[in-house]
Amino acid sequence: MKIDQIDRRILRALQKDGRLQNVELAKRVGLSPSPCLRRVRRLEEAGVIDRYAALLDASKIGVNLTVFARISLISQDAETVERFTNAMRNLPQVVECYVMAGECDALLxxxxxxxxxxxxxxxxxxxxxxxxxxxxxxxPLQKIKLSSELPL
Known part of the structure; x- marks a missing residue:
């Protein structure tokens, strides 16, 4: 899918505020509402917009600590990695999980x-x-930056 400058403006605006109504979004990106809505739907259908979510303030819901866990697995064969990744998907405390190349096998x-x-x-x-x-x-001792916005 080809993403042009108008699509990028739409994506930037929605990354900052996913609750924007179409009329306001259209105004911000310089389109009329109908073509803006068509573009948003096309971006959703193509999977460029994966989903919409509310970003919560962790400290206000009692989740005050973030840690990074470097995991070494007993083996790196496909079965072991799959068993590990399936287990991590089912743990809500694990908010990110990456299989790594380098010193550790996974980073959580x-x-x-x-x-x-x-x-x-x-x-x-x-x-x-x-x-x-x-x-x-x-x-971590201090959070410097936490963003869910991708550069466009």
């Missing part, structure tokens, strides 16, 4: 209420997945 971003909550999560969930050999946890 995990959220928890506090350090004790994370410790319980690690001992009852992460280390119990039989594909996991080691877990090394990194705790």
């Amino acid at each position: 971003r995990v959220v928890a209420a506090d350090l004790d909550d994370y410790r319980r999560f690690q001992s009852t969930h992460l280390t119990r997945v039989n594909a996991v050999q080691t877990v090394k946890t990194d705790i």
Whole structure:
């Protein structure tokens, strides 16, 4: 799918505010409402717009800690990796999971209420997945930037 400058303006606006009504979106990108809606629908159907979501303030819902867990698996064969990734998909505390090339086999971003909550999560969930050999946890001291917006 070819994405032109108008599509990019639409995507930038929706990344900043996914609740924009079509009339307001059209005004912001310099289109009339009907062509704007057609473009949005085309972007949705092509999968460029994957979904819409509400971004929550983690501290206001009691999720005050973010940690990064570097995982080493017992093996890197397809079955072990699949068993691990399936387990991670089912853990709501794991908000991001990447299979890695490099020093570790997987990198997780995990959220928890506090350090004790994370410790319980690690001992009852992460280390119990039989594909996991080691877990090394990194705790960020300061959040500098957190964005869900992609550069366009």
